[in-house]
Amino acid sequence: MKVRSGNVIGFELNSQEPEKAAEFYSTVFGWEIAKPKWDYRAISTGDIEHGGINGGIAKGPHDFPHGARIQIEVDLIDEAILKATENGAMIVREKMEFDEFYLAYLVDPTGIGFGLIQNK
Known part of the structure:
Protein backbone atom coordinates (compact mmCIF):
# COMPACT_ATOMS: atom_id res chain seq x y z
CA MET A 1 0.00 0.00 0.00
CA LYS A 2 1.44 3.37 -1.01
CA VAL A 3 0.31 6.54 0.74
CA ARG A 4 0.54 9.33 -1.82
CA SER A 5 1.40 12.96 -1.24
CA GLY A 6 2.98 13.35 2.19
CA ALA A 42 -6.34 30.42 10.83
CA ILE A 43 -2.85 31.86 10.29
CA SER A 44 -1.35 33.30 7.12
CA THR A 45 2.43 33.43 7.55
CA GLY A 46 3.15 35.18 4.28
CA ASP A 47 4.17 34.24 0.78
CA ILE A 48 3.45 30.55 0.18
CA GLU A 49 5.12 30.70 -3.25
CA HIS A 50 8.45 31.27 -1.49
CA GLY A 51 8.26 28.33 0.89
CA GLY A 52 5.91 29.55 3.61
CA ILE A 53 3.13 27.38 4.98
CA ASN A 54 0.01 28.45 6.79
CA GLY A 55 -1.54 27.04 9.89
CA GLY A 56 -3.58 27.91 12.91
CA ILE A 57 -3.70 28.56 16.62
CA ALA A 58 -6.16 26.72 18.85
CA LYS A 59 -6.88 26.20 22.50
CA GLY A 60 -5.07 22.95 23.14
CA PRO A 61 -7.33 20.00 23.87
CA HIS A 62 -6.79 17.61 26.80
CA ASP A 63 -4.75 15.24 24.61
CA PHE A 64 -2.43 18.00 23.32
CA PRO A 65 -2.68 21.04 25.62
CA HIS A 66 0.31 22.93 24.17
CA GLY A 67 2.89 22.56 21.44
CA ALA A 68 3.11 22.42 17.67
CA ARG A 69 2.06 19.74 15.20
CA ILE A 70 2.58 19.53 11.46
CA GLN A 71 -0.28 18.58 9.18
CA ILE A 72 0.49 16.12 6.39
CA GLU A 73 -1.70 15.86 3.30
CA VAL A 74 -2.60 12.38 2.07
CA ASP A 75 -4.78 11.14 -0.79
CA LEU A 76 -6.50 8.41 1.25
CA ILE A 77 -6.63 9.11 4.97
CA ASP A 78 -7.93 5.66 5.95
CA GLU A 79 -5.00 3.98 4.19
CA ALA A 80 -2.53 6.45 5.73
CA ILE A 81 -3.89 5.80 9.22
CA LEU A 82 -3.67 2.03 8.67
CA LYS A 83 -0.11 2.22 7.37
CA ALA A 84 0.95 4.51 10.22
CA THR A 85 -0.54 2.25 12.91
CA GLU A 86 0.96 -0.85 11.28
CA ASN A 87 4.31 0.90 11.69
CA GLY A 88 3.90 1.78 15.36
CA ALA A 89 1.86 5.01 15.41
CA MET A 90 -0.99 5.51 17.87
CA ILE A 91 -4.24 7.25 17.01
CA VAL A 92 -4.91 10.25 19.25
CA ARG A 93 -8.07 11.39 17.46
CA GLU A 94 -9.95 9.22 14.99
CA LYS A 95 -10.80 10.60 11.54
CA MET A 96 -13.02 13.68 11.83
CA GLU A 97 -15.07 15.16 9.00
CA PHE A 98 -15.15 18.89 8.25
CA ASP A 99 -16.75 20.79 5.37
CA GLU A 100 -13.74 20.59 3.05
CA PHE A 101 -11.49 17.87 4.49
CA TYR A 102 -10.98 14.91 6.82
CA LEU A 103 -8.50 15.19 9.70
CA ALA A 104 -6.97 12.71 12.15
CA TYR A 105 -4.25 13.09 14.79
CA LEU A 106 -1.63 10.45 15.51
CA VAL A 107 1.59 10.06 17.47
CA ASP A 108 4.58 8.38 15.85
CA PRO A 109 6.53 5.61 17.65
CA THR A 110 8.90 8.22 19.15
CA GLY A 111 6.13 10.39 20.62
CA ILE A 112 5.93 13.11 17.95
CA GLY A 113 2.37 14.22 17.22
CA PHE A 114 1.13 14.97 13.69
CA GLY A 115 -2.08 15.44 11.77
CA LEU A 116 -3.23 13.76 8.57
CA ILE A 117 -5.47 15.69 6.17
CA GLN A 118 -7.40 14.42 3.15
CA ASN A 119 -9.15 17.09 1.10
CA LYS A 120 -12.61 16.22 -0.19
Missing part, protein backbone atom coordinates in the same frame (compact mmCIF):
# COMPACT_ATOMS: atom_id res chain seq x y z
CA ASN A 7 3.46 17.10 1.77
CA VAL A 8 3.52 19.15 4.94
CA ILE A 9 0.74 21.62 4.21
CA GLY A 10 0.23 23.33 7.53
CA PHE A 11 0.87 23.50 11.22
CA GLU A 12 -1.14 23.91 14.40
CA LEU A 13 -0.02 25.75 17.51
CA ASN A 14 -1.88 24.70 20.65
CA SER A 15 -1.98 26.92 23.70
CA GLN A 16 -4.08 27.29 26.81
CA GLU A 17 -4.01 31.04 26.02
CA PRO A 18 -4.69 31.17 22.26
CA GLU A 19 -5.56 34.88 22.29
CA LYS A 20 -2.19 35.71 23.85
CA ALA A 21 -0.38 33.39 21.41
CA ALA A 22 -2.17 35.01 18.45
CA GLU A 23 -1.15 38.48 19.63
CA PHE A 24 2.47 37.35 20.09
CA TYR A 25 2.90 35.80 16.64
CA SER A 26 1.04 38.63 14.93
CA THR A 27 3.21 41.26 16.63
CA VAL A 28 6.57 39.51 16.38
CA PHE A 29 6.31 37.95 12.90
CA GLY A 30 3.55 39.95 11.23
CA TRP A 31 1.38 36.87 10.71
CA GLU A 32 -2.22 37.56 9.75
CA ILE A 33 -4.50 35.78 12.18
CA ALA A 34 -8.21 35.31 11.47
CA LYS A 35 -11.03 35.55 13.98
CA PRO A 36 -11.74 32.24 15.73
CA LYS A 37 -13.90 29.61 14.04
CA TRP A 38 -14.49 26.40 16.05
CA ASP A 39 -12.02 27.87 18.59
CA TYR A 40 -9.38 27.79 15.83
CA ARG A 41 -7.68 30.85 14.37
Whole structure:
Protein backbone atom coordinates (compact mmCIF):
# COMPACT_ATOMS: atom_id res chain seq x y z
CA MET A 1 0.00 0.00 0.00
CA LYS A 2 1.44 3.37 -1.01
CA VAL A 3 0.31 6.54 0.74
CA ARG A 4 0.54 9.33 -1.82
CA SER A 5 1.40 12.96 -1.24
CA GLY A 6 2.98 13.35 2.19
CA ASN A 7 3.46 17.10 1.77
CA VAL A 8 3.52 19.15 4.94
CA ILE A 9 0.74 21.62 4.21
CA GLY A 10 0.23 23.33 7.53
CA PHE A 11 0.87 23.50 11.22
CA GLU A 12 -1.14 23.91 14.40
CA LEU A 13 -0.02 25.75 17.51
CA ASN A 14 -1.88 24.70 20.65
CA SER A 15 -1.98 26.92 23.70
CA GLN A 16 -4.08 27.29 26.81
CA GLU A 17 -4.01 31.04 26.02
CA PRO A 18 -4.69 31.17 22.26
CA GLU A 19 -5.56 34.88 22.29
CA LYS A 20 -2.19 35.71 23.85
CA ALA A 21 -0.38 33.39 21.41
CA ALA A 22 -2.17 35.01 18.45
CA GLU A 23 -1.15 38.48 19.63
CA PHE A 24 2.47 37.35 20.09
CA TYR A 25 2.90 35.80 16.64
CA SER A 26 1.04 38.63 14.93
CA THR A 27 3.21 41.26 16.63
CA VAL A 28 6.57 39.51 16.38
CA PHE A 29 6.31 37.95 12.90
CA GLY A 30 3.55 39.95 11.23
CA TRP A 31 1.38 36.87 10.71
CA GLU A 32 -2.22 37.56 9.75
CA ILE A 33 -4.50 35.78 12.18
CA ALA A 34 -8.21 35.31 11.47
CA LYS A 35 -11.03 35.55 13.98
CA PRO A 36 -11.74 32.24 15.73
CA LYS A 37 -13.90 29.61 14.04
CA TRP A 38 -14.49 26.40 16.05
CA ASP A 39 -12.02 27.87 18.59
CA TYR A 40 -9.38 27.79 15.83
CA ARG A 41 -7.68 30.85 14.37
CA ALA A 42 -6.34 30.42 10.83
CA ILE A 43 -2.85 31.86 10.29
CA SER A 44 -1.35 33.30 7.12
CA THR A 45 2.43 33.43 7.55
CA GLY A 46 3.15 35.18 4.28
CA ASP A 47 4.17 34.24 0.78
CA ILE A 48 3.45 30.55 0.18
CA GLU A 49 5.12 30.70 -3.25
CA HIS A 50 8.45 31.27 -1.49
CA GLY A 51 8.26 28.33 0.89
CA GLY A 52 5.91 29.55 3.61
CA ILE A 53 3.13 27.38 4.98
CA ASN A 54 0.01 28.45 6.79
CA GLY A 55 -1.54 27.04 9.89
CA GLY A 56 -3.58 27.91 12.91
CA ILE A 57 -3.70 28.56 16.62
CA ALA A 58 -6.16 26.72 18.85
CA LYS A 59 -6.88 26.20 22.50
CA GLY A 60 -5.07 22.95 23.14
CA PRO A 61 -7.33 20.00 23.87
CA HIS A 62 -6.79 17.61 26.80
CA ASP A 63 -4.75 15.24 24.61
CA PHE A 64 -2.43 18.00 23.32
CA PRO A 65 -2.68 21.04 25.62
CA HIS A 66 0.31 22.93 24.17
CA GLY A 67 2.89 22.56 21.44
CA ALA A 68 3.11 22.42 17.67
CA ARG A 69 2.06 19.74 15.20
CA ILE A 70 2.58 19.53 11.46
CA GLN A 71 -0.28 18.58 9.18
CA ILE A 72 0.49 16.12 6.39
CA GLU A 73 -1.70 15.86 3.30
CA VAL A 74 -2.60 12.38 2.07
CA ASP A 75 -4.78 11.14 -0.79
CA LEU A 76 -6.50 8.41 1.25
CA ILE A 77 -6.63 9.11 4.97
CA ASP A 78 -7.93 5.66 5.95
CA GLU A 79 -5.00 3.98 4.19
CA ALA A 80 -2.53 6.45 5.73
CA ILE A 81 -3.89 5.80 9.22
CA LEU A 82 -3.67 2.03 8.67
CA LYS A 83 -0.11 2.22 7.37
CA ALA A 84 0.95 4.51 10.22
CA THR A 85 -0.54 2.25 12.91
CA GLU A 86 0.96 -0.85 11.28
CA ASN A 87 4.31 0.90 11.69
CA GLY A 88 3.90 1.78 15.36
CA ALA A 89 1.86 5.01 15.41
CA MET A 90 -0.99 5.51 17.87
CA ILE A 91 -4.24 7.25 17.01
CA VAL A 92 -4.91 10.25 19.25
CA ARG A 93 -8.07 11.39 17.46
CA GLU A 94 -9.95 9.22 14.99
CA LYS A 95 -10.80 10.60 11.54
CA MET A 96 -13.02 13.68 11.83
CA GLU A 97 -15.07 15.16 9.00
CA PHE A 98 -15.15 18.89 8.25
CA ASP A 99 -16.75 20.79 5.37
CA GLU A 100 -13.74 20.59 3.05
CA PHE A 101 -11.49 17.87 4.49
CA TYR A 102 -10.98 14.91 6.82
CA LEU A 103 -8.50 15.19 9.70
CA ALA A 104 -6.97 12.71 12.15
CA TYR A 105 -4.25 13.09 14.79
CA LEU A 106 -1.63 10.45 15.51
CA VAL A 107 1.59 10.06 17.47
CA ASP A 108 4.58 8.38 15.85
CA PRO A 109 6.53 5.61 17.65
CA THR A 110 8.90 8.22 19.15
CA GLY A 111 6.13 10.39 20.62
CA ILE A 112 5.93 13.11 17.95
CA GLY A 113 2.37 14.22 17.22
CA PHE A 114 1.13 14.97 13.69
CA GLY A 115 -2.08 15.44 11.77
CA LEU A 116 -3.23 13.76 8.57
CA ILE A 117 -5.47 15.69 6.17
CA GLN A 118 -7.40 14.42 3.15
CA ASN A 119 -9.15 17.09 1.10
CA LYS A 120 -12.61 16.22 -0.19
